[in-house]
Amino acid sequence: MNTSHIAFICKDSAAWALKKKKKLYEGYRASFKKINELLGMQIKKNIPIMTVFISPKNLELPNEYSALVDELVVFMNELGADKTIHNNRVKISVLGKWYEMPPRLIESIKKLIDQTKEYDEYFLNLCINYDGQEEIVDAARMVARRVKLGKIDPENITKDAIKDDLYSSYFMPPDIIFVSGKRQSTYGFLLWDSVDSKIVFMNKAFCEIPIRLIEKHLKKKKAE
Numbered sequence: 001m002n003t004s005h006i007a008f009i010c011k012d013s014a015a016w017a018l019k020k021k022k023k024l025y026e027g028y029r030a031s032f033k034k035i036n037e038l039l040g041m042q043i044k045k046n047i048p049i050m051t052v053f054i055s056p057k058n059l060e061l062p063n064e065y066s067a068l069v070d071e072l073v074v075f076m077n078e079l080g081a082d083k084t085i086h087n088n089r090v091k092i093s094v095l096g097k098w099y100e101m102p103p104r105l106i107e108s109i110k111k112l113i114d115q116t117k118e119y120d121e122y123f124l125n126l127c128i129n130y131d132g133q134e135e136i137v138d139a140a141r142m143v144a145r146r147v148k149l150g151k152i153d154p155e156n157i158t159k160d161a162i163k164d165d166l167y168s169s170y171f172m173p174p175d176i177i178f179v180s181g182k183r184q185s186t187y188g189f190l191l192w193d194s195v196d197s198k199i200v201f202m203n204k205a206f207c208e209i210p211i212r213l214i215e216k217h218l219k220k221k222k223a224e
Contacts, residue, residue, distance in 0.1 A: 003222060008053065012182065015027075094113065100129055
């Protein structure tokens, strides 16, 4: 079966930088470079959707947060100028409460979304300031509002009704999720959509994952 949606959890950027005796920002920069490589693979293999979990809500260390925001601004601007994005009509969406991030990042995200809003050949979703439990809570609130307004009967609430109000409402669930880092956890990523997804723990920092290893797992998944 052809793969329609692949997803990645980006972890251990800071740990990789520390291990390599590099600056913290270099760890994030290496991870964002990996996203570009994965985008090239996505297009090469004609996979319609790719979702990457970049940052959870409430990073605990101020220095990590500052370095991440700075590098995200650079990355958003680079994506907006990337010919690969425009030549292949890649629509970029940002999932999560990114609008609670610092203004400089909010503006760069808004600009990027606007630059690609008409594209529909490929889809790249970036999860920023994202929490999988909050995604479901927010969807439940939307359904509750419709119940209160008399637009839907509680007895008619279905799984599809919940899905329609998720951040990922426009996208089919991922076929496979690759989890980077040493910890074997899915970090609440795409909680609703991942119920039937294959989970692959890579046991490597995100920036160290070889593309050929991803391709190997995709080939194996296709044969299942």
